Amino acid sequence: MNRRKFLKISLASAGALTAAACGGSSSAAPAEIHFGAGLPLTGGQAREGSLFKKGYELAAKEVNDTGGLMIKEFNKKIPVKLTMLDDKSDPTASVQVYEKLATEDKVNFFLGGYSTPLVQAHSIVPQKYSIPYVNGGGSTGEIYQRNNKWIFGLITNIERLATTLIKFIAAQQDAGKLPKPVKIALLVENTSHGKEFVKGVEDAQKASPDRYQVVLNEAFELNIKDADPLMQKLKATNADVFLCDARVADYTTIHRRYVELGLKHKVVSYGPRGPEKAARDAIGAGSNYIVAANWWNSALVDEPSKAFTAKYKAAYANEDPEWFAALGYETARVMFAAIEQAGTLDKTKVRDAIAATKMKPSLVIGGEVSFDTDGQIKNDYMMTQNLPDGKVAVIWPSTLASQAAIVPIP
Secondary structure, three states: OOHHHHHHHHHHHHHHHHHHHOOOOOOOOOOOEEEEEEEOOOOOOHHHHHHHHHHHHHHHHHHHHOOOEEEOOOOEEEOEEEEEEEOOOOHHHHHHHHHHHHHOOOOOEEEOOOOHHHHHHHOHHHHHHOOOEEEOOOOOHHHHOOOOOOEEEOOOOHHHHHHHHHHHHHHHHHOOOOOOOEEEEEEEEOOHHHHHHHHHHHHHHHHOOOOEEEEEEEEEOOOOOOOHHHHHHHHOOOOOEEEEEOOHHHHHHHHHHHHHOOOOOOEEEEOOEOOOHHHHHHHHHHHOOOEEEEOOOOOOOOHHHHHHHHHHHHHOOOOOOOHHHHHHHHHHHHHHHHHHHHOOOOHHHHHHHHHOOOEOOOOOOOOOEOOOOOOEOOOOOEEEEEOHHHOEEEEEOOOOOOOOOOOOOO
């Protein structure tokens, strides 16, 4: 070996040893960490998708304002880049968007979309390309029952949501505000989301027939145009409680007709829907006193919620945040924290760090994010009630409640 060639090899070796000693890497650090998401920015879920986008952007800005994510492998902070594409509220397009993000945009990691049918469709892509994926917009347990080791979700299943509502109804019975048994009318969307909701109620009825009697159990297709046939069936039941599992658009359509017909029940709930500003603006005073089991609300006064609400309002012209933005923000924070914990951009190591997540404090109910073995969080729900003048109160659980529930509806 000649002297010049030996000198080059020695210098290269010394450089590698120096980088290792300083906690760096012999490979070059990327200029940015690329995150991809497919969101419904047009179509039926556009409003909710745009709020998730705001949550992602707020979380990314916070990180980039400090220089980026600290990656131990490179001993430096690296800025994050978001690529968010429109899936047009269409499941087929949603799959195509995530395929594009993986194969053309070459993203490092996935952030999830919004709406259970869309997440259910595109969540096959992370497994296909072994790309870690965290979402805050897909709730049905079916998403997480495919042995897909690359997907994680921040909202618990809809069966648990129904159970929360049932526990709330039991508490109102025990307080003498509802009869035993209480007659329940069920209207649910014809999806896995709706089926889980029904199962939660039916399981409660089987366990406590002295408390609950389901007098109507009817499914409807998404994007309902004429709610009158459903409302006529509901009217004929003489139920005490009306429970409906619906998307925001269907909740608006159904409840507008409910109000027009002058229907009234002691308790009315549209599952996780109720306090959304767009729906309340469309329905008006008829939306008052609806109760909702949900994942977050700006009426919460715990410190993480107050801090997020203040940051969001400062970033978006004093706009009150809804749960869509809060869960988008928290989804990104979980992904960012796991990457820093892994200390590398290696996808398998980041995936393992997400699986081992125990992040607190957090906006989720219970204040801590951790995932079950199937990748889905198992935290509880909280409940709200719409009040006059667009206000919302937290009514459940008692540790979070700002006031007692108003039951029966005045």
